[in-house]
Amino acid sequence: MLSILLIIIAGFFFTGVIIRTKSIASGRKGPGIFQPIKDVVRLFKKGAVYSETTSIIFQIAPTIYFASVVMAMLVVPFGNSKGIISFNGDFIFFAYVLALGKFFSIISAMDTGSSFEGMGASREALYSMFAEPAFFVLMGSLALLTGHTSFQEIFQDLHLGSYISYALTTLATFVLVMIAMIENSRMPIDDPKTHLELTMIHEVMILDNSGFDLGLILTTGYLKFAIYGALIVNLFIGSFDIQYAIPLFFTIQFLMAVSIGLIESFMARFRMNHNAQFIVVLTSVSLLIFFGVLLMLGKFI
């Protein structure tokens, strides 16, 4: 229960912090931290424009996308306290529930019959496909390390003791941050502020969404960031008490948002046709973690 509250609160300011960081980095005054939330509220109040090509799929897809993220949120634990749902192998459930949302967002883009939105849909499907093994190998190695297979038990048993484990946690953080970037279509995979439809991924998929649906999609994006942030936090706060864990949670989420803002300010986006290779590299980083775990457990003979 606690984790959901914290994730929602973090979701409130996360994107705002990114935008604020970017504006400071580029020397602009920039909007306030809560501007994204104000945008969403404004969208919720608006009517909508639907394409004449679209069917019922287009109307229900954003809601299912949102619901899938809410469901995934229920699985995420917070340190010692379990998520609302917790069972052996719940991280598989987590990944597959998110997949349902992705499935619907992809087909809703196909539903418009546009020549651009299919392009975004195809890229989204491809990149998230490549990101999947990175997440699974990472969780598999953590499961091997701790001997457990549910999020909460894995994180609780993840003690930071030896030097190797620090290295592994750093790598794990890197992998999770990059997966978060891919899932949320941020730099260096996708540029949310790009101005050409041909180079967009996520933004081009939602070109035709408007009003309430667009608001839902944006909210989903904020929550998704906060969920991945929470997973990263969990890597560190496994056995801490609540009075330390909560401030740490917000600090790490804040740091993550700031660093994403900095990355987006000072880095160019990758070439679209090399993105796939970059994402595959993530899997090899995950494999590195896996070998590190084998080393720690002394399974190499």
Add this chain to the structure above:
Amino acid sequence: MFELEFLLRSSWILTLVFILTVFIVPIKFKAFFTSSAIILNAIITSWMAFPALSGSLVYYSFYAGSFLGTIPISIDGLSSWFILIVNFTSVTGVLYGIGYLKKQTESASKLTLHWILYMLFHLSMVWVCMLQNGLVFLIAWEIMSLTSLLLIIFDNNNQKTLKAGINYLVQMHISVVLLTVGFIMVYYKIGSFNFDAIGTYFISNNNILLFLLFFIGFGLKAGFIPLHTWLPHAHPAAPSHISGVMSGVIVKLGIYGIFRVITFLKFDYLLIGEIILIISVLTGLYGILNAAVNRDFKKMLAYCTIENIGIIGIGMGVGLIGVGNGNALLYYLGFGGALLHVLNHSLFKSLLFYSAGSVYHQTHTRNMDKLGGLIKDMPKTAVIFLVGAIAIGGIPPFNGFISEFIIYSGLTEGIQTNSISQILVFVLSFAALSIIGGISILTFTKAFGTIFLGNKRETLNKKPEEVSFIMLLPQYLIILVMISVAFVPSLYLNSAGVILNSFFKNSFVLNSSILYSYSNTLLNISLCSGLFVGIISFFLIIRYFVTKNRTEIIAPTWGCAYVAPNNKMQYTGKSFTKTISKIFNFFIIEKKNYRELDESEIFPLKRKYESNYFDFFEFRFFDNISHRLVYTANYFKFIQNGRVQSYVIYGIIFILVIFLITALNII
């Protein structure tokens, strides 16, 4: 046992009576007549099979003449599981077939033959699951292959169909040869064709050799790579009710055979398990990659069948490694997941073939890039296809997730061992399974998106409309069963548990508390799926009330300021998977056929661009081999010269040679 004997006989007599009377039934009612026969037969054989699911072995034997001797028939849990799957899919297939063949203007005799074959086909599949004697098993197996061949080439005026049929025929007979050799090997050592003899053989002989023989033989039917090449040809060629049954069931009988042989194994579990696991992982990846790029939607589904065989194989591999390690949990998770996935796949794959068949029925094209926007004309079929697509991707809240989750759990539990090679195999399979899941999302969003969504890409001759109720009914039935698997998995898993309890009894001590915790987990999952459905509907209701009174404007799709878009400019299935086919171009062979623009061509005329994907193994290996064979065979053409005189001489020479070598005591 009296009851079994009675049921067996009545099923035989019933089929015979129906086969003899289907001739005189008017052409309109032939299909209904056959379906009543199939349903009756299904009820009878399910009645026989049902008690076995709760653990009681049904045993019976009959005397079949001096050559074959006494034929043992027994239905244990494993047979029963497959018989029930066969029955359900055959019934839905025949119901769908009523509607599917209704508009066909075929002659009465052809339809009669088709339905007679269907009855024989159904019965032979049931018999394959029951017979416990190698020779008789092969006869039933052969009847199954031949009847299915004749069912596939229903559209026999089409040359491609015939070619696919011959391909199937040849490959199935290679499989039969291997199986025969396997049974003869056992007979040579043990002196019996009964299945039990395989177990006796394994006690004192090399396990791996005979197992591989059977694995290749049955694997040809199941479609493990590189033995899969008949699948992508046969499935599109067959009428849809047949491809549904073929993909749903026949392929699974290959799995049944492998399963049956596995239960007799005595040694080398680990090695065999790892072999199966690795081949299956590759099969899964290969199948889904090819499914992703193919635009013929029935071919796409055929490749997807290969992928699912891979997933089932992963489960079996995990289970065998569990037996080898003496780890009961792995055994139950691996084989349990495999069994459940056999059931699940037979459900959603036949569902997808039926709904794809409905699309073909209305549009007469299998190329998804010619379709589009069908959700407006065929909304029910579209929703059915969507359900199948989500389920086959293993996405909750449908049934595919349950079995994939069990197999995933098997892999995560398997990681906790001391053998480094096993850990590596498990982690890599884990990653591969997640890639398979990812690509299957890509595949099915492409298929659903291009067939049913957007605008029509080409004008069809006839406006497609929703298919008749009799075609939709079997699909609804399948969805009902799918939902029951998704939300009450314990119903099916208990039976799977009973089946697994009866094998490998001495290999490990059962720790029931761990199994209990897993059955708890599965209960949790179905609850979570329920909760998920609840959350989705909750937000949909909220959305409905919030947007009820809002203004709603209908406008054209945003074309990025381009004002004259046409339907051809939509994103196509081909372009959707272009990137992935480019990344895996070492494995996915694309052949393009087009003419470049000349420099002097100032006003280019209309031109064609064609691009096709080829099967890697077929294109690179089998085609080469068969071309060489045909080339060599050409040199011996002079033997078959059509003159009767030479044929008489061949006969005389043959007799002379035989006479001489016997007379001189050479043999």
